Amino acid sequence: xxxxxxxxxxxxxxxxxxxxxxxxxxxxxxxxxxxxxxxxxxxxxxxxxxxxxxxxxxxxxxxxxxxxxxxxxxxxxxxxxxxxxxxxxxxxxxxxxxxxxxxxxxxxxxxxxxxxxxx
Amino acid sequence: xxxxxxxxxxxxxxxxxxxxxxxxxxxxxxxxxxxxxxxxxxxxxxxxxxxxxxxxxxxxxxxxxxxxxxxxxxxxxxxxxxxxxxxxxxxxxxxxxxxxxxxxxxxx
Numbered sequence: 570x571x572x573x574x575x576x577x578x579x580x581x582x583x584x585x586x587x588x589x590x591x592x593x594x595x596x597x598x599x600x601x602x603x604x605x606x607x608x609x610x611x612x613x614x615x616x617x618x619x620x621x622x623x624x625x626x627x628x629x630x631x632x633x634x635x636x637x638x639x640x641x642x643x644x645x646x647x648x649x650x651x652x653x654x655x656x657x658x659x660x661x662x663x664x665x666x667x668x669x670x671x672x673x674x675x676x677x678x679x680x681x682x683x684x685x686x687x688x
Numbered sequence: 689x690x691x692x693x694x695x696x697x698x699x700x701x702x703x704x705x706x707x708x709x710x711x712x713x714x715x716x717x718x719x720x721x722x723x724x725x726x727x728x729x730x731x732x733x734x735x736x737x738x739x740x741x742x743x744x745x746x747x748x749x750x751x752x753x754x755x756x757x758x759x760x761x762x763x764x765x766x767x768x769x770x771x772x773x774x775x776x777x778x779x780x781x782x783x784x785x786x787x788x789x790x791x792x793x794x795x796x
Contacts, residue, residue: 604785606732614724614732614775616785628783631689664731672779673738674722678731 571595571677573665578682585655585686591648591665591679599623599643602668604675605650607661607684617663618650633659655686690714690778694788700796705766709791711759711776720780723752723761726790727772735774736761771795 577589591603605617618629618639627639638651648665662683666675691714701707711721719739724732734743736752739759749764763770776788 613790614726614787616787619782619785630784669734669737672720672782673741674734674777674779675732676734676743678733680731
């Protein structure tokens with residue numbers, strides 16, 4: 570059974586940093602592109618970042634470019650999102666998601682982890 | 689950047705109704721469009737990919753169509769469990785993925 574379990578969320582002050590993790594199991598992690606998607610309270614889904622299967626290629630939404638870094642450790646079956654210079658508008662539930670491949674959408678999602686940026 | 693506009697943003701319907709949600713892209717995206725269902729407090733669930741292909745396990749009352757810039761999600765006969773928020777997503781570019789703003793489907 571495919572499982573994605575996020576962790577690392579919490580309360581952080583503006584300007585602070587946080588690292589999210591997504592532990593993957595039930596599939597060959599190193600074969601799949603992975604994504605982070607966020608959802609502010611009461612708002613819609615916003616794609617944040619993507620990494621290819623071996624970690625050599627990444628992309629980011631303009632709103633987080635230069636502040637967030639996506640990475641992965643295929644030996645540990647874990648996806649990361651390092652978030653720096655956090656702002657109040659980064660407050661959201663952050664989901665990791667597995668790409669189906671061939672631009673066929675995100676077939677599996679974690680349960681999400683809440684990040685709150687507030688003083 | 690490609691923008692996606694869903695209509696309507698809110699939809700009130702009854703069990704048994706046929707409903708259609710539209711997603712328009714600001715530029716052509718071929719058939720690189722997916723549809724998701726999200727219930728409160730839950731992660732999104734993939735319903736349809738490649739504009740019209742039903743994800744495994746999704747009931748056949750859901751269907752998708754379209755290509756280029758205009759797409760539709762249709763639910764042929766609403767069931768109580770279908771009341772949720774629906775999002776379209778474009779996957780035309782591997783550099784930037786975009787979601788529509790969502791359509792909340794409520795019980796009339």
